[in-house]
Amino acid sequence: MSRRLINWFKYSSPQTFYPLAGKMIPWFATLAVLFGAAGLYIGFFVAPTDAQQGEGYRIIFVHVAAAWMSMFIYLVMAFWAALGLSLNTRLSGMMASALAPTGALFAFLSLWTGALWGKPMWGTWWVWDARLTSSLILFFLYLGFIALQSAIDDPRRADRAGAVLLLVGVINIPIIYFSVQWWNTLHQGASVSLTKAPTMARTMLWGMLLMVLSFWMYAIAAALYRVRCIMLERERNAGWVYELPEVKS
Amino acid sequence: MNWGGPAEFFAMGGYGFYVWGSFGLAAALMALEPLLLRHRRKAALTELKRELAAKQEATDEE
Numbered sequence: 001m002s003r004r005l006i007n008w009f010k011y012s013s014p015q016t017f018y019p020l021a022g023k024m025i026p027w028f029a030t031l032a033v034l035f036g037a038a039g040l041y042i043g044f045f046v047a048p049t050d051a052q053q054g055e056g057y058r059i060i061f062v063h064v065a066a067a068w069m070s071m072f073i074y075l076v077m078a079f080w081a082a083l084g085l086s087l088n089t090r091l092s093g094m095m096a097s098a099l100a101p102t103g104a105l106f107a108f109l110s111l112w113t114g115a116l117w118g119k120p121m122w123g124t125w126w127v128w129d130a131r132l133t134s135s136l137i138l139f140f141l142y143l144g145f146i147a148l149q150s151a152i153d154d155p156r157r158a159d160r161a162g163a164v165l166l167l168v169g170v171i172n173i174p175i176i177y178f179s180v181q182w183w184n185t186l187h188q189g190a191s192v193s194l195t196k197a198p199t200m201a202r203t204m205l206w207g208m209l210l211m212v213l214s215f216w217m218y219a220i221a222a223a224l225y226r227v228r229c230i231m232l233e234r235e236r237n238a239g240w241v242y243e244l245p246e247v248k249s
Numbered sequence: 250m251n252w253g254g255p256a257e258f259f260a261m262g263g264y265g266f267y268v269w270g271s272f273g274l275a276a277a278l279m280a281l282e283p284l285l286l287r288h289r290r291k292a293a294l295t296e297l298k299r300e301l302a303a304k305q306e307a308t309d310e311e
Contacts, residue, residue, distance in 0.1 A: 044258075045251060055262035059271045066275065105278055113271040120267050218279060225286045232293035236300070247297045 012091045014231045015240045021224040028224070032217035039065075039210030047203045059117040060204070064191070065211040067110035069219055070138060071173050073103035077145075078170040081163030093159025094234070096166065097149060098227035102219050104142035110135060122186050130179035131187040134172055141169040155234050 043061035050057035077096045084092030114132065115125040126132065145162050152158035180189045191200050191208075200208075235241050242248070252258040261268040 049251060049262070054264060056264035056267060058261065058264075058268050062271050062275045102282065105282060109275050109278065112274055116267040116271045120264055222282055222286065225283065225290070229286060229289045229293055232290070232297060236297070241297055242301050242304075246294055247301060 012089045014090060014094065014235055015238070017091055018228055018231050018244075021228050025221050025224050028217045028221035032214050032221060034214075035210050035217060036214035039207050039214050042203060042207035042210060047207050048201060053121060056117070056120050059113055060191075061207050061211045063110065063113040063117055064208050065215045066106045066113060067135070068212055069215045070103060070107035070110050070135070071176060072216070073099050073106060073219055074138060074141070074166075074170070074173060077103065078166045081166040084159055085163050085167075090156075093155070093163065094227050094230050095223070096145075096159070096162060098223045098230055099219070100142055100146050100149075101226070102222045104139065104146065106215065106219070107135070107139040107142055111139060118186070127186055129185040129187065130183040131176065131185050134176040134179055137172055138176060141165075141172060145169075 039061060043058060047058070049055055077099050080092045080096040080099075083089065084096065111132075114135070118127075119125050145165055148165055149158040149162045152161055179185065180187050191205075232241055259265055259269070
C-alpha cells in the first residue's frame with residue numbers, strides 16, 4: 001500500500017511525468033484516429049436516415065461528442081484543481097492548464113454545431129434557453145480560466161487562483177446536464193442515459209459512442225502534448241530540462 | 250449504404266451546408282490545435298537550447 005503511494009507521488013513530479021507523457025501521446029493519437037474513422041464510417045455510411053430530420057441529424061455525431069467532452073474535460077480539470085489545492089502537487093496545476101484550451105475548443109464546437117443543427121430544425125441559430133445558455137457559460141468559464149492564469153505571472157499562484165475558479169464553476173456542469181429536465185427548452189432530452197434504454201437506433205448509438213471515444217483520446221493526446229510544453233516552459237530553473245536529449249542535441 | 254453517389258453524399262439531403270459546416274470546422278480546429286502545439290514545443294526547445302548555450306559559454310569563460 002505504502003509502496004503504491006510512493007509510486008503515485010513519483011509520477012506526480014514533472015521530471016518523471018515528462019518522458020512518460022511522451023511515450024503515451026502516439027498511442028492516444030492512434031486510438032483517436034482509429035475510433036474517429038470507425039465512428040465517421042458508421043455515422044455516414046451505416047446509420048440510416050432519420051425519419052424526422054432526414055440527413056440533417058448526422059450533426060449529432062460531432063455535436064454530442066463535442067458537448068460531452070466539453071463537460072467531461074471541465075470535470076477532469078476540477079479534479080486536478082482539487083488535488084492541487086489539497087496536496088499542492090505541481091503536476092496538478094500543469095494538467096489543469098494543459099486541458100483548458102482543448103476544453104474550450106470542444107465547448108466552442110458544441111455551440112457551433114448546435115447552432116448549425118438548430119437553424120434547419122428549430123428555425124433559429126440560437127435561443128436563450130437553459131441548455132444553450134449554460135453551455136455558453138461553460139465556454140466563458142474556460143476562457144475566464146485561461147485569461148486569469150495568463151494574467152498572473154507567478155505560475156504557482158496562477159494555478160491556485162485558477163483552481164478556485166474551476167471549483168466554483170463546477171456547479172455549472174450539473175446545471176447543463178439536467179437543464180433539459182428542469183426547464184422547458186427547445187433542446188431535446190438526453191438520447192442516452194444511464195437509467196433508460198437509449199432512444200435511438202443501435203447503429204446511430206454506436207456511431208455516436210465511437211466519436212465520443214475518438215474525441216476523448218484526442219483530448220488526452222493534446223493535453224499530454226501541451227503539458228510537456230508547459231513543463232519545458234516552467235521548469236527552466238529546475239535543471240532537468242537541460243539534460244533532455246531534445247535540448248542537448 | 251445510404252448514398253447513390255458522391256453528389257448525393259455531399260448534398261446530405263439538402264442539409265449539406267449544416268452537416269459539412271459542423272464536421273468541417275471540427276476537423277479544421279482539431280487539425281489546427283496539434284500544429285499550434287508543435288509550434289509551441291519548438292519555440293520552447295529553441296529557447297532552452299539558447300539558454301544552455303549561454304550557460305556553457307559562461308562556464309567556459311571562468
